Amino acid sequence: EAEVAQSPRYKITEKSQAVAFWCDPISGHATLYWYRQILGQGPELLVQFQDESVVDDSQLPKDRFSAERLKGVDSTLKIQPAELGDSAMYLCASSLTGVGYNEQFFGPGTRLTVL
């Protein structure tokens, strides 16, 4: 069964360092989402891509976060510099695009700890 892949699964970094997360969506899924899930909270959308274009990045802290999906397939989310408050689970999801509802399929996530 096709799955959304994410790496690394766990990342520990020090404050002010740069970190990057990678996501490979299910083949054929044109829409890709990055969510941040702080412990004890529900996921919050950071950025949504349609192919290589950003559809919604209204909640992305653009002073330190960046996301790209250069070829419209896999995607990278970067934080530079990392802050203590960035400790969270970062989830990637993908879906088909088109008329009607398309289910979002989630990857296993990357758990980030900033020391």
Next chain:
Amino acid sequence: AQSVTQLGSHVSVSEGALVLLRCNYSSSVPPYLFWYVQYPNQGLQLLLKYTTGATLVKGINGFEAEFKKSETSFHLTKPSAHMSDAAEYFCAVSKGGGSNYKLTFGKGTLLTVNP
């Protein structure tokens, strides 16, 4: 703007007992509603969804939910809890129709099942 309120951050039931997890939503347009389950250090798995049509929705693992527009609720139930149901459950809402199915999640309810 849309929002979700999950009543009770922690619910504890005995094995074999009824499971009831409460979700109320706020939406200015007809909503699509979802329940997701998350096991420790894993991504989210869709349990069930309401888009249009029948208001009583059946999902995986014996769960079901009923969309009640007049009460703006979408509570999740299961007649008989199993130990394997212990997990965190998230209710989510998105705008119905269109092509942007951005999900807004509640804060989650942790379900504990006691033997």
